Amino acid sequence: MASYISNTKEQQKAMLSEMGNDSIQELFADIPEAVRLSRDLELPPALSELELTTALRKLSQKNKNLDDTSCFLGAGAYDHFIPSAVGNLISRQEFYTAYTPYQPEISQGTLQAIFEFQSMICELTGMDIANASMYDGATALAEAVAMAASQTGRNEMLIANTVHPESREVLKTYAHYKGIAVKEIGYHNGSIDLDALAAACSDQTAAVIVQSPNFFGIIEDLGQAAELAHQHKALLIASVDPISLAILKSPGELGADIVVGDGQCLGNPISFGGPGLGFMATSKALMRKLPGRVVGQTTDVEGKRAFVLTLQTREQHIRRDKATSNICSNQALNALAATIYMTVLGKEGLKEVATLCLNKAHYLYDQLIKSGKFAPVFSAPFFKEFTVTSAGDTDVLNDALLADHIIGGYALDKSYPELKNGWLLAVTEKRTRPEMDSLVEKAVNHCD
């Protein structure tokens, strides 16, 4: 058994006697007899640190991990390269064992790093302001919808069904309890059906929600969606892949009012889907509707530049039930990882990651189509993920590939029944040409 208690029994006795108590039990006298637990909790036997490492190593080895496989699975969680500096720096205890920076004089490290994070997110998204991060991309989207409802005084949302299925599910949950109506807009050639959007958009619409690149990997026409939304004084909420923004036009330039996304891809391990981070950026006009922590620049009493949590009258600890959101924590350490990632890769490096993803994804797409065993599904431009149709069942195909230590694509018919045998493949900068050639060879053999 491990214990992290410092005081010896003798010290505890000394403390009790100084307090005028005979036993620790006396301190629990306020707990009514009827609800006291009179037995030990039924938990597995305690383990020493030595035993724990063995037990957990063994448990972890029941999982097939991405280091031992070639991963072509994306669909919202991506196997991007993480520079060594990221893990090393976020492991500094001053970062990971600190609390929310309530005392700015001894939290300038966290505060300045968040300010830099907000600045980088603004640069990529082309927006004025950003918050300190959200739980993930899906909850950031749901919070953006609440913002749009509050800003416009309307409660009808139009969301492309090319937005990640789980983001739509999370939105559905949040919206249901807030009394917000959500209508889905179908797709045409893998992109939001702009005619259907134009027909659905009205003066009741609070926001149009589009993801780009969308769940199929396709780059959406955010500019057109923004125009349609703005014609009805509705907002455009864009959910984006931050890495793609190194080469793609920023949603801010294209007219988005609120930009959200998932930042796991920025230097955070995939970790079975969490913890990662969500981000949110918007225009100055919506500043006071922003949920979550925000860091601002100010000066100290001596005029020195300093950073502090600000605009707190939006938040739950001040406004209680009138707050813009109930969110309290952010994903600070994950946002720090993202900040370090964007710093180490830098202006050119992030473009390089994006370009490598794009080139490799297009190479794999071409090879699969050339093989004759896989057919194109859409003809719209894509970034690092694409859709093909396989000749046979995709689950069976993925099972076969697993035997060769390849994690295949996402079986699209799970979320889009009309795309039978649709296979969504993601290619990050980590995948090599031999890995891709091997995938094609194995997949083609299987289909023969």
Added chain:
Amino acid sequence: MIKNEALIFEKSVPGRRTSLLPVCDVPERDLASVIPAAFLRQQSAELPEVSEVDAVRHFTALSKMNHGVDSGFYPLGSCTMKYNPKINEDVARYSGFSRIHPYQSEKTVQGALELLYQTDRMLAEITGMARVSLQPAAGAHGEMAGLMIIKAYHQYRGDTKRQKIVVPDSSHGTNPASAAVVGFDVIEVKSNESGGVDIPSLKAVMSDEIAGLMLTNPSTLGLFEENIVEIAEIVHQAGGLLYYDGANMNAIMGKTRPGDMGFDVVHLNLHKTFSTPHGGGGPGSGPVGVKKELVPFLPAPVVERAVDKYVLDHNRPLSIGRVKSFYGNFGVVVKAFAYIRSLGAVGLREASETAVLNANYIRARLQDDYELPFGKTCMHEVVFSAQKQMKLGVSALDIAKRLIDFGYHPPTIYFPLIVKEALMIEPTETESKETLDDFIEAMRQIAREAETSPELLKEAPHDTIVKRLDEVKAVRKPILRYVKEV
């Protein structure tokens, strides 16, 4: 030596970079040949241009401006800043945990599903609940999910009139905020003279419109709610449910259980009670547990144990739905799992007992110097008031800032809202008598200084990289991002 650190953007040198990536091993395309020009960025995003050593020195310098639990005592009330065992960081990084994709086939992630299932079982036992969902990402997120469950339960039973949630005036701000997010109206009830829920006030607001009561027990005053059995009866008799805010669970592990007290829904903060580090504000994890009759309403999916394997059960028609992508903050859950497995039943109980002992030791030894608004035995934290010092013109804020000069993180101040000039101290079980004695001595010295040299407190902190900040200016003229000067 710590100096003011320039922003990373200000260290940028055009053309400087860190090369980390291989050359492209497939044919390179002209971007414009695969993506329409209208979609392509014309001007690069202004990310920093620095070398690796620039980046490492920058973030190392920033880290030195922070105070963490490993730096020193961190008695921040309500936040349970206990020591975070190093082993938990190591195990969470095992590639079998950190390098698995959420959509891998279930048969390739049996270890992860087993860990989630076992954590669910263990937390259910610790809280006295039937099942626990690990999907919520933080405490406030768990509250939101728990309140959705309460709403869904009433609606399922056709009891649609129940649109109000009761919270005590001492509650965390997230309680009323979460209730509002779920579309409830919030009714606040007063605390009585001893810091508990005022029973007559509670009875007065009970009706068939009340969906439930949210309670922290021990309360935010650090006091155990002695009338909990009666309170539970009142709420249940009126047809409402009881919600347990688990922020203060560190006081009662193995001593009593929310389920046994009559609570129907519980959220926990794994980043408080179960020792996962706070990371400067997250990631946290806020599991939500429920009694048997509420299990069908838990967020989907739920991990179930089949004959010879673990499976993700998505087919849950009564579920409130999904509240987060994938399965929650899994990496945080791994650390909490490791912590519970390390301590076991006896270790968890001893942790709570020691946390309560340490808090009462501080209470006993500082009660002559600082006013105790509620005189009785406290649980894991003690709330003082600086009203005595306020008469000398010294506020709780001044005391907090002066503590920084002694190398301590200040306690939580001005919360709970019902205590004037509140100083909320939570030492946790991991601190030694020596640390507590030194802290007590510092607090006593500060009390003396308040009388003899108040300017010392008013000007504190003295040795930090920055002095007190102009927070009004930050709000009046918000600068929320770096903009390059041209």
